[in-house]
Amino acid sequence: MALKDSVSRLLQNDLIALEESAGCIFAEVPKDKIVSCLSSLRDELGFNFLSDIVGVDNSALYEAKAKKAKKKKDKEGEENETPEPERPALPRFEVIYLLLNPDTNERLQVRIRVPEDDLKVQSITSLWKGANWPERECFDMFGIRFEGHPYLRRLLMWDEFPAHPLRKDYPLEGMGEERHLIYEPEGEGHWT
Amino acid sequence: MAIEAYSGDGWLLTKLEQLINWGRKRSPWPLPYGTACCGIEMMAALASGYDMARFGAERPSFSPRQADVLIEAGTITKKMVPILKRIYDQMAEPKWVIAMGACACSGGVFRTYSTLQGIDKVIPVDVYVPGCPPRPEGLLYALLKLIEKIEKDHPLHKKAVLLKGELQHGTQR
Amino acid sequence: MGPVKQRIASEDYVTINVGPSHPAMHGTLRAIAYVSGETVLGTDLEIGYLHRGVEKLGENLTYHQFIPITDRLNYCSAIANNVAYEMAVEKLMGVEVPVKAQLIRIIMTELSRIADHIVLVGILGVDLGAFTPFFYLFIQREEIYEIFEWYNGARLTNTFGRIGGVESDLPEDFETRWHELKKGLEKAIDETDKLLTHNRIWMDRTIGVTPISAEDALSWGFTGPCLRACGVKRDLRKDEPYSLYSQFDFDVPTGKHGDVFDRYMIRMIEMQESMKIIDQAFDLYKQLGPNEPLMAKVPKIIKPPEGEVYHAIESPNGELGFYIKSDGTDKPYRIKIRPPCYMIFQAFDELIQGEMISDLIACLSSLNIIAGELDR
Helix, strand or coil: HHHHHHHHHHHHCCCCCCEEEECCHHHEHHHHHHHHHHHHHHHHHCEEEEEEEEEECCHHHHHHEEEEEHHHHHHHCCCCCCCCCCCCCCCCCCEEEEEEEEEEEEEEEEEECCCCCCEEEECCCCHHHHHHHHHHHHHHHHHCEEECCCCCCCCCCCCCCCCCCCCCCCCCCCCCCCCCCCHHHHCCEEEE | HHHHHHCCCCCHHHHHHHHHHHHHHCCEEEEEEEECCCHHHHHHHEEEEEECHCCCCCCCCCCCHHEEEEEECCCCCCCCCCHHHHHHCCCCCCEEEECCCCCHHHCCCCCHHHHEEHHHHHHHCCEEECCEEEEEEEHHHHHHHHHHHHHHCCCCCCHHHHHHCCCCCCCCC | CCCCHHHHHCCCCCEEEEEECCCCCCCCCCEEEEECCCCCEEEEECCCCCCCCCCHHHHCCCCCCCHHHHCCCCCCCHHHHHHHHHHHHHHHHHCCCCCCHHHHHHHHHHHHHHHHHHHHHHHHHHHHHHHHHHHHHEEEEHHHHHHHHHCCCCCCCCCCCCCCCCCCCCCCCCHHHHHEEEEEEHHHHHHHHHHCCCCCHHHHHHHHCCCCCCHHHHHCCCCCCCHHHHCCCCCHHHHHHCCCCCHHCCCCCCCCCCCHHHHHHHHHHHHHHHHHHHHHHHHHHCCCCCCCCECCCCCCCCCCCCEEEEEEEEECEEEEEEEEECCCCCCEEEEEECCCCHHHHHHHHHHHHEEEEEHHHHHHHHCCCCCHHCCC
C-alpha cells in the first residue's frame, strides 16, 4: 500500500497506529498533535478535503470486552492460574477525521483518543472552514470541547439541554427534558 | 353578545348555526405546516393531480392569522414545541388541527430523546391521519372528515368549552 | 450573540427572522438575517429543529431495522439513502452483490435522482415567482412515484433493497413504462427549459447571485451539484466508481461561476444524464436471464465482523457517507451519517453577505437543503 507507506513516512514518530478495516485506512495520532498532523497531511499529501468529523463513545465497548475477558478468565482460571497482565485502559472517547484527497481519490481516516477527564481538543477550523459545524455537533453530542473554535455552542439541541445525548450512558428515550421559550434579555425580537 | 344571550336551541339560532357552518365548511383555509417527509406528500396534495382546492382549501395561508386549519405534517421535535404552540395561539377562532402522519400522531418510529411523542401533548387535534407518510388521498379524506365535523359543530360550542377550561392547552385568554 | 452579530455590531441594521416556520423556508431551518436597507449584512443560522435522534436510534436497532429510518433522511430521494447505507454495511461485511441487484439499484437510484432534481427546480421556480414549471414537472414526478409504488408499494419512503441485494425483481413491463415516462420527462424538461433558462426575469434573478469560488467551496466541504457548479469536476460515480458505474457512459456537467443559475443548469443537465444511465442499465439488464440471483448469500441475522467502515456514494445532493462501527453484535455500535447539505449549509452566511434580501431565498432554494438529513 503506497498510501500507508507515505503516511507513515510523513507522520513518523507521531503515528501511534496504522490499521486497515474493511478497506478503510485508520491512522491514530496523539491528541495534542492533531493540528500539525492534519496540516502536514493536507499540505504534503494533498488531503485537502475534510468530509466529516465523527465522535465515538467507546465506554460500552470496553465494558463489554472486559466482561467477556472476565468470563473467559473465570473459565480458564480453574485450570490455569496465571493471571493475564492488565493493559492500561484506553481513553473513553475518540474523534475521527475523515479526509479525502480529491486528486487521487484516496481516503484517510485520522483518529485521536480523548480521555474523559480531559475533554479538550484543538480546533481545526483554521485549516478547514467546514470543520465548524461538525465540531459543534461533536461538542453537542459528546461534550468534547474544541479549543480555538470561533463559536462553540450547541448545534442540534437547544442551549439549555442538560446532557450529551450520544454518550452511551444517556438513554435513548431521554430523561424527560422539555424546552421552554425564553426571550433574549436585550429584547432583540427573536428567541434564543 | 346579543347572540350569546340566546344560547339555548331557539329557532333563530338553529338556523343561524346552519348558515354559519355552511360558510365555514366551504372554506377551510389550511396553514400548511410541513416539517418533514409528510410535507412533501402535502405538497403533492396541494399540487395538480390531487388538487385539494376542490374541497374549499383554496388558498394555502402561510400566515397563521388568516388560517382555519393547521395541517401539521411531519415530526415535531422538542426544540420545535414552543414554536408550534405559538403558531397555534396566533390562529384566530374557529380553528382546527389535522395531525398528518405517524410522527405528528404519536411520534412514529422516532421514539427518541428529541422527538415529541404526538402533537396532541401540546395542542388539541381534530383529525389524525395515520401513515408514514400518508398518501395524498389520506389527507383529502381527513379534510372531508374535518368538514363533516365542522358541519356538526355548534358555532358557539367550541368557545363554551374553552371558557369552562376543559381544553387544557387552548389559547391564552 | 452569534459571531455574525458581533461582526456587524457597529453597523446600522434591522433583524429579520426567517424561519423556522416561514413560507419560503424549506422545512424547518432558521436564518436570522441582519439587513441594512435591502442588503443582507450577514445571517446567523440555527438548525436542529428536525433533530430526531436518528444516529442514537441506529445504535438501538438491528442492521435491517435501520433501513426504513434512512428513508426519512433525505425524503426527496429516499432510495439513494437506502442504497448508501446498504452499501456501507456490505462493504463492512465484504459481501459481493449480484449484478442484477446492482442494476436494479442503479435504475432506482437514478430515478430518485431525477425526482429530487425535479423538486429542486420546481421549488426554485416557485420561490422566484414562476409557478408554471412546478406543475409541469410535478406531473412527471407523480409518474415516478407511481413507478416506485408499482415496484415496492410505497411512494415516498420506499425502504428499497436489503443488505446483500434487493428483495424482488422489476415488474415485467417495467421497461415499456420507463420509455413512456421518459417521453413525458423529456417533454417536461424541455418545456421547463424553454420557460426558464432564457427567460429575462429568471436570468436577472439567478445569474451572478451568490457565487462561490472553487477553493472556498472545497474548504467548506461542498460536494455534488453545488461543487460542480463552481467548476470542480468531481462526481463519486466517476471518481470513485462504486457498483457498476464504471461501465456507463455519461457526462459530468460543470459550471463556471458557482451561482444560482449554474446550480440550476447542472441539475437540468444531470436529469438528462441520469436518463442516459437508466437506458444503458436497461440494456445490461435485458441480457440477464430471469433466474439470476437477486441476493448475495448473507445470514438472516446480520452480524458484521468487528471493525469500522466509511463508505460514500453520490446522492442527488452530493457525497452521502455512512460511518459504521461494529462491535460484532447484531446492532451497530455507532452510525454517523455524513449528509451532503450539512456541509453546504454552513457556508450560507458567506454566500449571502452583501446580497439582497430576496436573493436569500433564491440561494437557499438552489442549495437544496433538506431538513431531514441536515438535522438527522
